Amino acid sequence: MAGPGAGGDRSPRETNFLDHLNSQAAVVDAVRARAEETAGQPDRCLAWMGVERQAERYLRESRASGGAARRLQRFEAELDAHREGMESAVTDARKEIDAVDAATRDAARRRLGLRIAVVGKGGSGKTMISATLGRILARQGRKILAADLDTCPGLAISLGLGMGMGMGEGEGEGEEATGVPMSVEEHAGAAYGWRLASGVTPEQAVDRHAAIAPDGVRFLSLGKIDEPEKQAAKQTVVAMRQILNGFGEPDWDVLGDMEAGPTTPFEHYHSFADRVIVVVGPAWRSGLTARRLLPMVNDVPTVVVANRFRDEPDHEGLEPVLRIPYDSEVAAAERLGVAPIDYCPDAAAVKAVEQLAGLFLPQEVSL
Ligand SMILES: Nc1ncnc2c1ncn2[C@@H]1O[C@H](COP(=O)(O)OP(=O)(O)O)[C@@H](O)[C@H]1O
Ligand SMILES: [Mg+2]
Structure with missing residues (x-):
């Protein structure tokens, strides 16, 4: 079966939708890369809170627009992969956030x-x-x-x-x-x-x-x-x-x-x-x-x-x-x-x- 990746026959709306998912993934990758660069720095916890929030926002948006997205039925697999990517970003961010002591976490929360x-x-x-x-x-x-x-x-x-x-x-x-x-x-x-x-x-x-x-x-x-x-x-x-x-x-x-x-x-x-x-x-x-x-x-x-x-x-x-x-x-x-x-x-x-x-x-x- 020709999947959406098979190219060629996408409508402008479908292309836009896939680009939209990709640009969201790029945003999360970028905030994540920044968080990973902060190893050992005081802003580390804050940076991971930024990752958590960003991925959660896109998950929320995906739930809210789920109906519309599903009408573009053939992208079910892309949507699942996208959601999984966002969920794993949230999980990884929470691991990092939980790893710091409560005072550091509270200070980061105030700056978020x-x-x-x-x-x-x-x-x-x-x-x-x-x-x-x-x-x-x-x-x-x-x-x-x-x-x-x-x-x-x-x-x-x-x-x-x-x-x-x-x-x-x-x-x-x-x-x-x-x-x-x-x-x-x-x-x-x-x-x-x-x-x-x-x-x-x-x-x-x-x-x-x-x-x-x-x-x-x-x-x-x-x-x-x-x-x-x-x-x-x-x-x-x-x-x-x-x-x-x-x-x-x-x-x-x-x-x-x-x-x-x-x-x-x-x-x-x-x-x-x-x-x-x-x-x-x-x-x-x-x-x-x-x-x-x-x-x-x-x-x-x-x-x-x-x-x-x-x-x-x-x-x-x-x-x-x-x-x-x-x-x-x-x-x-x-x-x-x-x-x-x-x-x-x-x-x-x-x-x-x-x-x-x-x-x-x-x-x-x-x-
Ligand atoms: N607490 C207030 N007391 C008196 N005038 C106010 C107050 N808040 C807003 N206004 C005035 O009411 C009008 C509408 O306010 P605005 O902030 O532009 O509303 P909106 O953005 O919701 O349309 C403006 O002329 C504004 O200066
Ligand atoms: Mg106004």
């Missing part, structure tokens, strides 16, 4: 980067929270990659990059102001017809295309999204997902400011994340959206954060871990196009996001 997706209804405060959280974590000495996955962008401004950034202009060093600010290649089998250029690793893409925001936060966006048809966003969204899913730096925090509405969570755009923040505002519809979103993202731990509340009661069944109050200074920062943390660092809402950062850091609680 957070991977957080922020979802919720439009206007609930996803962008304010993502940006402020990113800046706060960066000030605590953490390395931050903040990604705007919303085709109605705003994260650049809330991070303090000013107007005009995040629209595909002036991103990265030496990047031309026109053209898609991402290393992408056309492929008929990829969603929207484009994917991350072959041979470009997620880390290289971040290096090349992320703008540098205040406090050293690295910022990635979907490109020139203000243009008609959102052409650039279509060309970059698959690459963005590949970058976030495959970004193997073990000690970097990755924050994704997600698009409002149910489409992207339904398609598991949060798959890069280990945790999801569901932001809910006081409006009834915001509660409704949060309730719809929760079951779509609960393959990872979720927390509800209430934002912009004055004295309205919590939504029933949506107990927040934290309440960020309505704060007129935050709203004013937005009108001026500046970052809340720069405009009103002592505002109650900014202080509340500091508490949120504390909740996520592993030394506080495990969510």
